[in-house]
Every structure is written in C-alpha cells, then in structure tokens.
Amino acid sequence: LTHRSKVIITLVIIGAAVLIAIACDRKAPALPSGSQKVIESITKDKAKLSKIPKNYLDNKGFILELLSKDPSIFNEIPKKYYDDFDVMRKAVKLEGAMGRASDKLKDNKRLAKIYLTQNGNNFQYISSKLKADIELINLALKTTPQAIKYVPENSLTKVVIIATIKQTKVKSPAIYSLLPEKFKLDKEIIFAAFNENYVVFNQLPSAIKNDENFIAELAKINPRIFNLYFAQKSSPSFHQKIKALLDSGAIKFDEQSENRKIGFLNLLYFSKYAKDDGKALYLKLRNGSFAK
Numbered sequence: 001l002t003h004r005s006k007v008i009i010t011l012v013i014i015g016a017a018v019l020i021a022i023a024c025d026r027k028a029p030a031l032p033s034g035s036q037k038v039i040e041s042i043t044k045d046k047a048k049l050s051k052i053p054k055n056y057l058d059n060k061g062f063i064l065e066l067l068s069k070d071p072s073i074f075n076e077i078p079k080k081y082y083d084d085f086d087v088m089r090k091a092v093k094l095e096g097a098m099g100r101a102s103d104k105l106k107d108n109k110r111l112a113k114i115y116l117t118q119n120g121n122n123f124q125y126i127s128s129k130l131k132a133d134i135e136l137i138n139l140a141l142k143t144t145p146q147a148i149k150y151v152p153e154n155s156l157t158k159v160v161i162i163a164t165i166k167q168t169k170v171k172s173p174a175i176y177s178l179l180p181e182k183f184k185l186d187k188e189i190i191f192a193a194f195n196e197n198y199v200v201f202n203q204l205p206s207a208i209k210n211d212e213n214f215i216a217e218l219a220k221i222n223p224r225i226f227n228l229y230f231a232q233k234s235s236p237s238f239h240q241k242i243k244a245l246l247d248s249g250a251i252k253f254d255e256q257s258e259n260r261k262i263g264f265l266n267l268l269y270f271s272k273y274a275k276d277d278g279k280a281l282y283l284k285l286r287n288g289s290f291a292k
Contacts, residue, residue, distance in 0.1 A: 030061065031061050031062055031065065035056065035059075035065065042070070043070040048076075050076075057077070057078055058078075060084065060086070063077055067087070067091060068090065071090070071093055082101055082102050083104060085105065085110075085111060088105055088111060095119070098111075098115045098125040099124075101125065103127070106127045107127035107129060109133065109136070112136055113136070113139065116140045116143060117139065119143065119144055120139070120140035120144025120145070120147035121144050123137075123151065124147075128152075132154075132155050134160075137151055137160065145165075145175055146174060146175070148161070148164055148175060153182070156179075158183070158189060161183055161189055165193050165196055173193065173199050173200035173202070176200045176203055177200075184203075184204070185205055185207070190204065191221065194218055194221055198221075198224050198228075201218065201225055202228060209231075210231070212235065212237065212238045215230070215238070216238075219242065220251060223251050223252075223259045226263075226264035227264075233264060242265075
C-alpha cells in the first residue's frame with residue numbers, strides 16, 4: 001500500500017471508532033419527572049392513557065418504559081409511535097402489533113425478521129415486496145408452518161411446500177389444506193403430506209380420490225388409508241389391484257404386521273378361501289388367526 005492509502009485507511013478506522021463511541025455513549029431519552037408513578041397508575045390502577053398529560057406521551061423513553069411494564073398498552077399509545085422502530089420492536093410479543101406498523105416499517109426487513117422470529121403469522125402484515133423475499137418466507141414457515149396460508153401463490157414453490165410439510169412438528173394434515181388449489185393436485189406434494197399423515201387423503205381433490213392406481217400407490221406408503229371411506233373400496237377392479245399388492249408383498253400382511261388389524265385387508269386377504277370354507281374364514285376374521 002502507498003503512504004496515502006495507509007493514511008486514508010487509518011482515518012477511516014479512527015472515524016468508525018469515534019462513531020461507535022458516540023453511539024455507545026448515547027443515553028436513552030430522559031424520563032419526565034414522576035414517570036414511574038404515572039406508569040404505575042397506568043399498569044396497576046388502570047388509568048386511561050387519554051388522561052395522561054401530553055408531556056409524558058410525547059416522550060419516547062416514557063413510552064418504551066411503559067411498554068416494558070405492560071405490552072398490552074401498545075394499542076392505546078399515540079399513533080406516531082407506530083412509525084418508530086424502537087417502539088415497534090418493543091411490542092414484538094404482542095399479537096397483531098405488526099399490523100399497526102406504518103407502511104415504512106412494514107417494508108423494513110430488519111423489523112420483519114424480528115417479528116417473524118417471534119411468530120410466523122406476522123408474515124400477513126409485512127409489505128408485498130417483503131412477501132416475495134425467500135429468506136423471510138423460510139423464516140416465517142420455520143417459526144410457524146401454518147403461516148404458509150399468507151404466502152402469495154406466486155412466491156410458493158414445491159420445494160418450499162414439501163420442506164414445510166416435513167418439518168412440521170405436529171403431524172397434521174392442516175398444511176396441505178392451506179395450500180392453493182394448484183398445489184393440491186401435485187402428486188409429489190400429496191405423497192409428502194400423506195407420508196406425514198394418511199388422514200390428508202380426506203382433503204384430496206375428487207380427481208385424485210377417483211384414481212385407483214394413485215390410491216394403490218398411497219396404500220403402499222400407509223395401508224391405514226383403508227380405514228377411511230372412499231368409493232373405490234367397493235370396486236372389483238380396485239380389489240384386484242390391492243390383492244396383487246398383498247400377494248407381491250408390496251403391502252405387508254402377516255401375523256406380525258399391524259396391517260392385519262385393517263378389516264378391508266383381512267377381507268381381501270382371506271377371500272380366496274371363502275368359497276371353499278366360509279366357516280373357517282369367519283373364524284379367522286373373528287379371532288385374528290392366520291392358520292389355514
């Protein structure tokens with residue numbers, strides 16, 4: 001480096017150090033005299049903010065201290081504070097607070113991160129521009145998977161949806177039910193959702209529910225699907241498909257398998273003996289015996 005460059009770098013470092021020192025030394029706004037008593041009258045005695053003298057309400061330090069004592073008072077503070085980053089950050093734990101933020105702060109990515117880390121449902125309040133930000137989408141869904149209902153359809157991808165379904169701690173079919181219709185027809189998404197909870201079958205579009213071949217594929221993932229009602233269970237052609245899966249072992253069915261408790265599979269598995277020995281079939285179904 002040249003001597004001049006070294007001098008410039010040194011000056012930049014010194015300048016940055018000075019700014020940091022000033023920032024660290026900056027004190028919070030001084031509270032008006034008697035603030036603690038006024039705050040106590042609000043938080044304990046339930047005094048109305050409308051009755052509090054203006055010099056208190058105009059003091060940002062007073063508002064921040066008040067919120068630290070009682071966040072629920074946020075909805076009553078002067079509206080000008082909904083455009084203040086520090087005040088809005090203080091109210092992060094209050095449900096719906098982000099909805100009161102100014103348009104400028106709803107478009108502030110730093111504030112959005114703070115709110116989405118607390119509750120992914122705050123995604124509904126951020127600006128349209130931020131709703132297209134994949135970092136914020138992923139953060140919201142990681143915190144609250146159900147927030148997927150607030151993600152615009154054109155910002156959703158199959159990868160994001162499947163990742164959300166798989167990371168949900170509660171194996172609920174709810175995530176699938178919240179998806180836009182076009183994604184509900186995607187078989188890869190259906191497989192992922194069904195693998196987490198077979199009851200999601202009840203929410204599938206009719207076009208999928210009427211596809212015998214697809215239902216047979218789902219049955220290989222979780223045969224408990226046969227505990228649910230659907231029209232194909234009475235279809236002879238569907239019976240043949242499932243019998244073939246039983247015979248090939250694609251659907252496990254033996255004395256050790258939990259699937260033997262599924263009545264529909266019992267009927268199909270033993271039906272080949274019914275003509276020759278109806279009484280034996282009855283005993284097998286009643287007693288759960290697999291001996292011929």
